[in-house]
Amino acid sequence: MKNINNPRKPAFRKLRAYAFDPSLSLKIDTVEVNEMEYTLPWEKLEKGPIGSYIEVIDYDPTLDRYYEPVDLDEPYILVENGIRPSESNPKFHQQMVYAVAMTTIKNFEKALGRKVIWSTRLLSDPQKYEEYVHKLRIYPHALRASNAYYSPHKKAILFGYFQSRANAADIHMPDAIVFTCLSHDIIAHEVTHAILDGIFRHYNEPTNPDVLAFHEAFADIVALFQHFTFPEVLKHQIAKTRGNLENQNLLGQLAQEFGSAIGGYGSLRDAIGKVNPVTKQWEATKPNPEDYQKTMEPHHRGSILVAAIFEAFLTIYKKRVADLLRIATGGTGILPEGELHPDLVNRMAKEASKAAKHVMNMCIRALDYCPPVDITFGDYLRAIITADMDLIKNDDHEYRLAFIDAFRKRGIYPTGIKTLSIDSLKQKELDIKFNDREGSNDLVKSNIDINENTKNYLSILNGYLQEYGEEIKYITDREEIYRTTTKFIRGNYDNPTQLIEGLHQRWAITIEEPGTEALSEMTGLAFHPGFENLGIKTDDNFYFPQFSIQNLRLISRVGPDGNLLNQVVFSIFQKSGVYIQENGQVGHFVPDIDVQPNNGFIIYGGCTLLFDLDENSLKYIISKPILDVEKYTLEGHYIIDEERVRAQYRYQFDEGMEQRSLYNKYFGIGLNNNFSEPFAMLHNH
Amino acid sequence: MSKINRCKVRMYRAGTGDCFLLKFYAGRARKFTMMIDGGVWQGSEEYLRPFAENIMEACDGKLDLLVITHEHRDHVLMFDRCKSTFKDLEINQLWFGWTEEDGDKDVEEWKEKFGDKKKALHLAAMAVSDRLADGSMQMSLAGNYMENAMYDARFQFSEVLNGFSDLHVSGGVYKGALKGMEVIKNQLNVKSIRYCKQGEIIRNLNNLEGIHFYVLGPPNVYEQVKKEHGKAGESYDHNKDIEDNELFSLAILRNKNGPLEDHLLPFDREFLVENDKLQKETLEVPNTENVYNAVGQEWRKIDYNWLFSAGNLALRMNSLTNNLSLALAIEFEESGKVMLFPGDAEFGSWESWHKIKWPVPDLTTEKLLNRTVFYKVAHHLSHNGTAASLGLEMMTHEDLVAMATLDFSNISNGWKSTMPNRQIIKELLKRTKGRLILVSEDEIFYDFNQQETLESQIKKAQQRMNDKEKLEFEKDLDKPKPTKLTRGGQTFEKELYFEYSVDGRK
Numbered sequence A: 001m002k003n004i005n006n007p008r009k010p011a012f013r014k015l016r017a018y019a020f021d022p023s024l025s026l027k028i029d030t031v032e033v034n035e036m037e038y039t040l041p042w043e044k045l046e047k048g049p050i051g052s053y054i055e056v057i058d059y060d061p062t063l064d065r066y067y068e069p070v071d072l073d074e075p076y077i078l079v080e081n082g083i084r085p086s087e088s089n090p091k092f093h094q095q096m097v098y099a100v101a102m103t104t105i106k107n108f109e110k111a112l113g114r115k116v117i118w119s120t121r122l123l124s125d126p127q128k129y130e131e132y133v134h135k136l137r138i139y140p141h142a143l144r145a146s147n148a149y150y151s152p153h154k155k156a157i158l159f160g161y162f163q164s165r166a167n168a169a170d171i172h173m174p175d176a177i178v179f180t181c182l183s184h185d186i187i188a189h190e191v192t193h194a195i196l197d198g199i200f201r202h203y204n205e206p207t208n209p210d211v212l213a214f215h216e217a218f219a220d221i222v223a224l225f226q227h228f229t230f231p232e233v234l235k236h237q238i239a240k241t242r243g244n245l246e247n248q249n250l251l252g253q254l255a256q257e258f259g260s261a262i263g264g265y266g267s268l269r270d271a272i273g274k275v276n277p278v279t280k281q282w283e284a285t286k287p288n289p290e291d292y293q294k295t296m297e298p299h300h301r302g303s304i305l306v307a308a309i310f311e312a313f314l315t316i317y318k319k320r321v322a323d324l325l326r327i328a329t330g331g332t333g334i335l336p337e338g339e340l341h342p343d344l345v346n347r348m349a350k351e352a353s354k355a356a357k358h359v360m361n362m363c364i365r366a367l368d369y370c371p372p373v374d375i376t377f378g379d380y381l382r383a384i385i386t387a388d389m390d391l392i393k394n395d396d397h398e399y400r401l402a403f404i405d406a407f408r409k410r411g412i413y414p415t416g417i418k419t420l421s422i423d424s425l426k427q428k429e430l431d432i433k434f435n436d437r438e439g440s441n442d443l444v445k446s447n448i449d450i451n452e453n454t455k456n457y458l459s460i461l462n463g464y465l466q467e468y469g470e471e472i473k474y475i476t477d478r479e480e481i482y483r484t485t486t487k488f489i490r491g492n493y494d495n496p497t498q499l500i501e502g503l504h505q506r507w508a509i510t511i512e513e514p515g516t517e518a519l520s521e522m523t524g525l526a527f528h529p530g531f532e533n534l535g536i537k538t539d540d541n542f543y544f545p546q547f548s549i550q551n552l553r554l555i556s557r558v559g560p561d562g563n564l565l566n567q568v569v570f571s572i573f574q575k576s577g578v579y580i581q582e583n584g585q586v587g588h589f590v591p592d593i594d595v596q597p598n599n600g601f602i603i604y605g606g607c608t609l610l611f612d613l614d615e616n617s618l619k620y621i622i623s624k625p626i627l628d629v630e631k632y633t634l635e636g637h638y639i640i641d642e643e644r645v646r647a648q649y650r651y652q653f654d655e656g657m658e659q660r661s662l663y664n665k666y667f668g669i670g671l672n673n674n675f676s677e678p679f680a681m682l683h684n685h
Numbered sequence B: 001m002s003k004i005n006r007c008k009v010r011m012y013r014a015g016t017g018d019c020f021l022l023k024f025y026a027g028r029a030r031k032f033t034m035m036i037d038g039g040v041w042q043g044s045e046e047y048l049r050p051f052a053e054n055i056m057e058a059c060d061g062k063l064d065l066l067v068i069t070h071e072h073r074d075h076v077l078m079f080d081r082c083k084s085t086f087k088d089l090e091i092n093q094l095w096f097g098w099t100e101e102d103g104d105k106d107v108e109e110w111k112e113k114f115g116d117k118k119k120a121l122h123l124a125a126m127a128v129s130d131r132l133a134d135g136s137m138q139m140s141l142a143g144n145y146m147e148n149a150m151y152d153a154r155f156q157f158s159e160v161l162n163g164f165s166d167l168h169v170s171g172g173v174y175k176g177a178l179k180g181m182e183v184i185k186n187q188l189n190v191k192s193i194r195y196c197k198q199g200e201i202i203r204n205l206n207n208l209e210g211i212h213f214y215v216l217g218p219p220n221v222y223e224q225v226k227k228e229h230g231k232a233g234e235s236y237d238h239n240k241d242i243e244d245n246e247l248f249s250l251a252i253l254r255n256k257n258g259p260l261e262d263h264l265l266p267f268d269r270e271f272l273v274e275n276d277k278l279q280k281e282t283l284e285v286p287n288t289e290n291v292y293n294a295v296g297q298e299w300r301k302i303d304y305n306w307l308f309s310a311g312n313l314a315l316r317m318n319s320l321t322n323n324l325s326l327a328l329a330i331e332f333e334e335s336g337k338v339m340l341f342p343g344d345a346e347f348g349s350w351e352s353w354h355k356i357k358w359p360v361p362d363l364t365t366e367k368l369l370n371r372t373v374f375y376k377v378a379h380h381l382s383h384n385g386t387a388a389s390l391g392l393e394m395m396t397h398e399d400l401v402a403m404a405t406l407d408f409s410n411i412s413n414g415w416k417s418t419m420p421n422r423q424i425i426k427e428l429l430k431r432t433k434g435r436l437i438l439v440s441e442d443e444i445f446y447d448f449n450q451q452e453t454l455e456s457q458i459k460k461a462q463q464r465m466n467d468k469e470k471l472e473f474e475k476d477l478d479k480p481k482p483t484k485l486t487r488g489g490q491t492f493e494k495e496l497y498f499e500y501s502v503d504g505r506k
Helices: A022-026 A075-079 A090-112 A184-199 A209-228 A231-239 A249-258 A289-294 A298-329 A342-369 A377-391 A399-409 A452-473 A478-490 A503-512 A517-523 A629-635 A642-659 A662-667 A670-676 A678-682 B045-058 B073-081 B105-133 B136-141 B147-168 B179-187 B221-228 B242-253 B287-292 B305-323 B347-353 B365-370 B422-432 B454-462 B467-476
Strands: A012-018 A035-041 A054-056 A065-067 A136-143 A148-151 A156-163 A177-179 A273-275 A282-284 A432-434 A444-446 A548-558 A564-580 A586-589 A601-612 A617-624 B006-012 B019-026 B029-038 B062-067 B090-097 B189-196 B211-217 B327-332 B338-341 B372-376 B401-404 B436-438 B483-487 B490-494 B497-503
Touching (some): A035 A090, A065 A090, A156 B242, A184 A209, A249 A282, A289 A298, A342 A601, A377 A399, A452 A564, A503 A548, A517 A617, A662 B305, B105 B305, B338 B365, B401 B422, B401 B497
Parallel strands (some): B029 B062
Antiparallel strands (some): A012 A035, A148 A156, B019 B029, B327 B338
């Protein structure tokens, strides 16, 4: 009887919540699967709940009142694994948003191999620049509207509630109140927006038709596959299978049924399939490559990406259960009459759940291989393939082909790729290897033509990043991770005895030397003399182009074969002011200095550099160039990447303008401003 | 008696808003005078008087028929501002849509609900303005990167929202129907009123032989609401329904000084933290309240964000009211040619026109659209004012001419970003061969980057007319001499109206 007064902390906290949303609890055939237990890592909670990642603040501004906060550590609540699911108890609402939000966060951390850090608050004071955000705030009852959104500037999710004029009187009580904070998919969707904002701030800026569509689709993909990782949920649906097991429409139908019909959420799954009005049977929609060419509205465009990923999932799942089906049907594929054997149901549900988990991980992992600005669906496909190949050498279930095939059918191709194969889609490896030993010029071995100066600086940079990896590896506190990372980026110039030159400064020096053009070529950013003619601002202190470094991070992942992956990644950004002159030529203005012309806009260039710590190499540079690199290679002079400029112009001044929602058209100001609440606008219809 | 075979359509040019005078002729003799709406987005009596006087003069102080399509200010304001000018106007008949019939039980019940929503919209608009005025909105943004741009966006929102609210509400406090509408109903000299119902055909008015009116809209709202429900695969009819804003309206309309009534709460009262000493002995402040009010964390507060949902309410109210427009197809018996006056009907209304079973063999709404030679563009060229496949694409007559009541010098905030819709302009220019007449083309661009003026596009499209068409169009379009006008202390000159003569012969 030792330690009775100081018992071991539990590893998990289990909380009951809806698997979907309350409406399904009223349908007798789904009631049994609609309540489930979410298993979360144990953490100390205050009333709210307020934990280390999120704070649930149940203030209702529409009435100027607070609802009683739940205390999840109360003994009666603890022994019962949380409060019983109930629409009429706000404490349960708080519990549910907490449970689903934490589940989503943990799924990200598992897949990414690092901690989730919220996007910092940018300040008006340029000296302070930014502020660390400890906790994402969640307001479960913030709006009286059929809307919920993540607010990038409040670092908060605002959930709405509204009165539903039920059209399906069998599911909803007439005039019942619908709470968006009780839908698993809406919560997961919004938390994903917040996490993504923490990684890629610039993905909030619609620079091409894919960017906002990607934000929406990605959030929905996470919500959807997170759902599918719960085997209990799938069992129920699989058990309903009769006859031909090959017919996997049940899962597609399930995906759509669980999508919320509120706001724009449901439409993100529209492209998966629909009920055929003649046969009354659900059918998967045949992909049409024209849709990707023509559809511009973010949700509808996003639904193309969701459908592509979902198809990849189905292909993978079918492959995984092929042997089970042969066993169960004696090779005929046709089932005997009656219910499925529960063991078979279990096994199939497990395979589906496993496939869902894998697909979700692939989708999340790919983020680290995406360009930091101006993403397209094609870039995303490349990122998925590259990330997967880095971690998983042996693709025996042919996951990658499943993805490529699904994208190809929808006409989604990355630019600059000649053939659509795994090898061409994978980012080109740079193969710049560093020697461990310091002190000589043969530090770098590379098959790329770079001169000694560049090699030297890259090698120093690599050493610095190794140092960063060593230091950050053992830090578990998120704020500490943020502070250390910031220190490595900015350096420490306050204390002369402990002067640390930051990454920003080191990068600047690296490219300051003559003969380092190779780096400009590799990054596609303007670091050459004469940059100021390309609409790029000069540094306040030196004759040097302005740029910023963000998202420095260490990635530690374990592959299925036990292989380890240790990589340090960071992104460089540059911006240029451009406008289209009357003669059609691209002209420049310098942002923050020159007056922005009437039809002027900012174009961002950026690249993600990925250093492999174990291989000791600079492995990839994934770039959205600001320069026309090809032109430089061929003609030897630098100009802006006009193709990107024109594409952004076309979108922001034409295609995109017509496709905005009604709400945005009337109340927003152009595509870029959006009230600084891009997601509030997106979800408003 | 000879049949009507020509109609001169006079579009007044006070600003964005509808005001039309139609003079019907049999041969050379004017037989019948009709007015459709008398509105403009804004204008003082001083500015609008010359327009009103011109109307009085043109109709000799006597209208055979006045049609009011719907209650929005940009369709009725002139009657309010210029009531002294219209004091002696004799109106033989006045037509409304069925929703204006006072005393009908269903209509009254619906109107009360509708009125509540108008009031809520108005209060919400005022609440947003107040937050801007008292500085609280600025405070909540203080310290943020781009705080000024964020503030400007909210200011813009408020302007637009108030614009929507002003369509329904005149002056400070909401008092029910618009003043303009009240003047029309109570102060004008009207002999008889008719409330038109969808699917009616009105023939043989005195002195108007050979003209048939087909009532296309407003749709029967009750039936439509029923039909909107029950779509497969959709649980909530989100946001299409004004009722979705019910809880929002309730919260806006509540008396903030009174007690919190049960019907306002989404939960049982026991879950409320009541900081009311009478009810609780100890004043317990939950930690969440402390977190919310923590010093330095003001930027995370959400006190006013919910008010932005008013934008949805405004859009629904606007569409709903537009869809209540009395929409008329006016047919010349001799040729079957049609003049289409849809008010501001939006897609929902257009769609319902095609479900009408006309009491005439083989007649469909599509055929009426096929025979349309004059189209008053609905809702000032906005995106959803004109249906595409169920509307404009059915207007296939080679003589098609369109008039649109858009004027950037006098328009609601927020409308400039939605009007004109480029696709509709493109389609109209194609179908009319450039015979598209706007109240004013000034400052309107064809593209978003403002390189190409609408005026030049119209001119370009007009090249597609053949010589005969060009000649006729020139002959049929009449622009009077400019008149001196005063607005905001400034005096300037412009043509009061454009008049197009529609040939109703075969």
